Amino acid sequence: MARADYPQPVVELIAELKRLPGIGPRSAERVAVWLLQHKQSNPLELSESLCRAKEQVTSCSVCGFFATADGCPVCSDDSRDAQEICVVEQATDVLPLERSGAFKGFYHCLGGKLSPLDHVTPDDLRIAPLLRRLEKTPKVEVILALGADVEGEATSNYLAELLASRDCSVTRIAQGISAGGGIDHADELTLMRAMQGRRRVE
Amino acid sequence: MARADYPQPVVELIAELKRLPGIGPRSAERVAVWLLQHKQSNPLELSESLCRAKEQVTSCSVCGFFATADGCPVCSDDSRDAQEICVVEQATDVLPLERSGAFKGFYHCLGGKLSPLDHVTPDDLRIAPLLRRLEKTPKVEVILALGADVEGEATSNYLAELLASRDCSVTRIAQGISAGGGIDHADELTLMRAMQGRRRVE
The missing domain is CATH 3.40.1360.10 (Dna Topoisomerase Vi A Subunit; Chain: A, domain 2)
Known part of the structure; x- marks a missing residue:
């Protein structure tokens, strides 16, 4: 008896998804199954979005944006x-x-x-x-x-x-310290920089 | 001055990625940018995988796999x-x-x-x-x-x-208790089920 596995197209899709940053083997499997089974998923739309973005988006030769x-x-x-x-x-x-x-x-x-x-x-x-x-x-x-x-x-x-x-x-x-952040949550280096960068209150 | 934003194809790609389960707005942005900028990314391959899987994979009419x-x-x-x-x-x-x-x-x-x-x-x-x-x-x-x-x-x-x-x-x-799991980590209901399901050691 051969152990059943996902059909080859699903295995390939999982492999591609797994290469994305922040997506591990289990998330990749979950996303692939969701794309194939969920009513609200739209894999073809995602596929087209990928092609469009890849084709149309370049990098500005002046500023790099x-x-x-x-x-x-x-x-x-x-x-x-x-x-x-x-x-x-x-x-x-x-x-x-x-x-x-x-x-x-x-x-x-x-x-x-x-x-x-x-x-x-x-x-x-x-x-x-x-x-x-x-x-x-x-x-x-x-x-x-x-x-x-x-x-x-x-x-x-x-x-x-x-x-x-x-x-x-x-x-x-x-x-310096971030907006909304308390002194007690800032690390020592940040506090040192904040102190060094202090400005006169006018 | 208009505030700069991603070009439309990138905005659309982020919107599609955001719909995937477990992927929030920030991950979607990170994945989209990675797909477009990283040397090792292959958005067209992912796009084709999606189409192939969607086209070729169905549900078994007998068992549902x-x-x-x-x-x-x-x-x-x-x-x-x-x-x-x-x-x-x-x-x-x-x-x-x-x-x-x-x-x-x-x-x-x-x-x-x-x-x-x-x-x-x-x-x-x-x-x-x-x-x-x-x-x-x-x-x-x-x-x-x-x-x-x-x-x-x-x-x-x-x-x-x-x-x-x-x-x-x-x-x-x-x-019952999971393999490798200690009694101290199992919840009460699991322990009750494990106790009820006990088997004679032979």
Whole structure:
């Protein structure tokens, strides 16, 4: 007697789903079965969405954010402040900043952060395109909005040093306690940064 | 200035992914971005897998397990014991039982369990096909392998009563402490069932 298993197309679907980030073998099985059995599932719609997104979505050659045939929604927006370029790690970092409403300039996505252990060197990041942008637009403010982890800090320091001699001003977003967060929940390093970055109350 | 957002195809992909079970808005976003940006992702392969599975996989008209054009892998296996039919809730319950290797008969998937609160009545389950199967194969052992929750218990009791007058024997899988589990971690009801189901050591 052969032990019964899912039919081959289901096994293949589970294998594909299992490769997605954050989806383990059991979730993959659950999602596959749901897609095939649930009344409200629509696997063909998902399939088409995947094709459409893959075909139509590219990366903006200037800033690295998502772009389509219509161009990049950020770079094509003339109402933005051309004197501010915010440097972020990934294209996905743009949206949280946009949602905050605190920044109205342009972006530059590096495509990662320096990480010698993962063999990510300055050449792997979009640093050369950033320098070319700065040559075309002198006297801009370059705002470093990279993560506060070790690699993010290293990348920020590297860029700050690299840009020091260029015709631009360089700033970094503040580190401190998060909105709504109590002192008792903040870690020591965060509190140290918050203390160092304190500002006069006016 | 318009706040930048993902291009429409990405927004649609995220919306489709968000509908999957166990995938929230943030995971959906992460998966979509990974599919579009990661070198090892293969969205078109996933898309094709979905179509193939949806097209080729059906439900076996006899037992309710997954079937393809080649038929049902369980029902078409002549080496199985025709004198045993194991009743489970869902098609997905078949695989854990198959993997345990403890059962070598045929299955019958009900497609759910009795649940008056969710308007699931006996008519909504594959009970009539079960009765027709039993008429064709007299004197089989019907093994009830339904869940030990309230609805599973109710369904087991309903089936046991319904089948009492038929030409078959009815058994239920044992309830007790799980393999590798200590007494201190088992809940009271499980311990009660384990005690009631105790067997003489031989």
